[in-house]
Amino acid sequence: MVIYIATFVITIIFWLWIIRKFDRFEREPLKNILFVFIAGGLLSIIPAGLFNGLFAWMIGYGFEPGSDAGIGFGRLLLFYGFVGFNEEFWKALATIILIRRMKSFNEPADALVYSMTVAFGFSVIENIEYTLKLGYPVFWVRQFNAVPLHVGLAAIWGIGIAKVRFSNAPSYMSRVMPYILIAAFLHFIYNLAATRIFNTALSLLIPTVIAFFLILFAIRRVKKYSEEGPFRDGLGDGVSDA
Secondary structure (H helix, E strand, C coil), X not given: CHHHHHHHXXXXXXXXXXHHHCCCCCCCCHHXXXXXXXXXXXXXXXXXHHHHHHHHHHHCXXXXXXXXXXXXXXXXXXXHHHHHHHHHHHHHHHHHHHHCCCCXXXXXXXXXXXXXXXXXXXXXXXXXXXXXXXXXXXXXHHHHCHHHHHHHHHHHHHHHHHHHHCCCCCCHHXXXXXXXXXXXHHHHHHHHHHHHCCCXXXXXXXXXXXXXXXXXXXXXXXHHHHHHCCCCCCCCCCCCCC
């Protein structure tokens, strides 16, 4: 038990450090990061969990291992698709609610930093739930794929939030929605690979590879936006499409 608690704490410290590290020129206050981590995680996972459960009940999906065998592949795809969109939507909405009026939200990189922090808070709570239901082995697996998955996906719709904030667009959700849909599709592919590839090695490898490339993408975007932001001399404060 001590090993799991220590790993849990170290993981939280590590990912919060990674998220802040690449915002090089004007890092967000740690108190803001911790607030968004806790509040964003709770604001997103509660409604996401409720709607996941409601939709699962509607189509007869069971969360226990092997309980989905009789519902048909089509409904499984529907459920995975719904979960992907549902979770990305609530994480993005929680982020927008928490940061849109923050004074420290003053450069494009901040949108990604806060988005990734909310998603990390979501993943931490979700991992606790999975570990309690399915046991400690699940905890170790999810540290290497589910956590970076959530953090990396957040960078996608975080880009949308940055574009809205620094282009004076009238509405967040209408402009961010295409980015949420992209993240939701990748989330769907991850879920499908993790649960419907009947090969243990591949069902672990493919989701981990997806999560790895998403984290790589997220880090590069934070670095790029930080370097192009207003706090580095000689560079602009806009968000490029590249």
